[in-house]
Amino acid sequence: MLNTLIIGASGYAGIELVYYLNKHSYVKILDLVVSSNSQDLGKSIDELYPQMKKIINLKLKSLDQAMKTNKKIDVVFLATDPVTSHNLVHFFIKKKCVVLDLSGAFRINNVNFYKKYYGFVHNYTDLLKKSTYGLAEWNKKNISKAQLIAVPGCYPTAALLSLKPLIESKYLDKKYYPVINAISGISGAGRKNILNNNFCEVSLNAYNLFKHRHEPEISYYLGIPIIFTPHIGNFSRGILSTITCKVKSDMLYEDILTIFKKFYSNEPLIRIYDNKKTPALKSVINLPFIDIGFSIKGKYLIIIAAEDNLLKGAATQAIQCLNIRFGFLETESIL
Template sequence: MNVAIIGATGYGGAELLRFLQHHPYVNECMLYSSSQDGIDLSLSFPHVGEGKTLRKIDIEQIAATSDAVFLATPPGVSSELAPLLIERGIKVIDLSGDFRLKDGTLYEKWYKRQAANDVYLKQAVYGLTEWNREHIREAQLLSNPGCYPTATLLGLAPLVKNRFIEEQSIIVDAKSGVSGAGRQASLNTHFSEVNESVKIYKVNEHQHIPEIEQMLTEWNERIQPITFSTHLIPMTRGIMATIYAKAKTDLSLEMLVDLYKTSYETSTFVRIRQAGQFPATKEVYGSNYCDIGIAYDERTGRVTVVSVIDNLVKGAAGQSIQNFNLMMGWDETSGLLFAPIYP
């Protein structure tokens, strides 16, 4: 099978190439760029090696030579390219946020740009793999979840779906490495601004908030707006989402650990820690794993969930390949079964 990556010069595109060029069912991975066509990708990313020339975006050529296309493009670009590819019968996996929100007016409010056509918003399947496998298998347009929503939703799903927590009590304290901001240089990601500092940003206005709430209310229609705070940490990769919620009834730590292990017993890439153990971002570095630890405070009646992922892998490229595998009828772990890099 031949695949294409549009937007191969960003971090997400480079990670896609790193995995796809060794994927057991991918024969060729062609690279496309709107600004660097004709240039060898090794000039931007020497680690991928030479001989990978970026091509000019030509929809007809892409459709004629590719069975599936990964869109690793900025918001606003995918909404224009995806329909053209879908009309030509190509399966599309979009890593941007253009098709994640079903309500176009909500997208315009949070992303500050025009929404995609409603026809494609309705057609897009949300690719939170562990909880939407059946729909993903039938998808032609796959909307890959954001990095923060992936860590948060995987951490919350067992509690919300089983209605173990008060619907108005969810608080998420999330932290991300600098690569989550992309490769484009900015003052906010300048070394001297980020190093030896922790910074909160987009307080109460992060664009991933409605994406998280959309999924939570699909699982439980009584869920209320959440409190979601994001912080920039001086590290390259990783997300840690620390989630707090009030239990509806008395629980026990053993009950919660059993709930999570049962919920994810068929999910290779979600690993639940034993009682009293909590994951660190380093322990999933460079991998497609999401590691989760749980605590219960009998004094306050609150559940604490700690969920960690690599934002560029399980939060982007890795999860998109996991979804691609399902769309093609393969084992979802194909090309992704490798241990994290440590230390």
């Protein structure tokens, strides 16, 4: 059994980690951790989230309280903000834990990126070099031996899984930047009570044009520039991404389908639509899959990807990485 800490357990992604890891055949959750000034400190997780009743009732502790037990910790999940993750990863790496970080604090090996897009100075260039990007379907070999796994952002997961097959197959016309319009539910902004994230205040609108921190992440791992426009909608969870791009020559629907099936036919958490239909959010909410469909007209290709931002875009992708890292069935506790 892997003795496991979940830090940031009371957040939206954190509670999904709690639920799925509690079902894991090879994981023992030692403690659920929140910040020392959290209003949730000392509460039972099933008091905070009634859906956890008769499933798990551990109390939320501070990190100091959790570390006093002196129990060996094998795995740490960080469902925390980037600054908190930045400050904690080194501590757990020194303790020889495997760390899975759901924040953006270790995704890109460039210290200037963090100052520009995250607003803090990154002090761990050595760990940035050792960090492994946890795009599970594309980086299994490195994930399988990593000590620090940086789980991709929710928007990048949908964009990268949609576009990488075309890039790897050399069919994408790189002279034309892929245009990614993605709509996320309010849960993507986290659980903090901020007026702009209040359900009654949210309308469907674009935000952070040309400056969203996920744009350089997507571009970095695709190896090409992109145009990314994020939107927030007045629904709780899920992401729908519409990606418009151009291929090098006229292609048929069956040609694109063959490309996607080549890369994903054996991937259990990717569902490719092969009936000329496109995904909707209702098909993926509360499920760990990403659904991908498309339409092509000559050289112009539109890809539609749908995922639950808290699952395939966060918690279950992190657990998928855990399973790859330790040689378990990739879908253990997920399906």
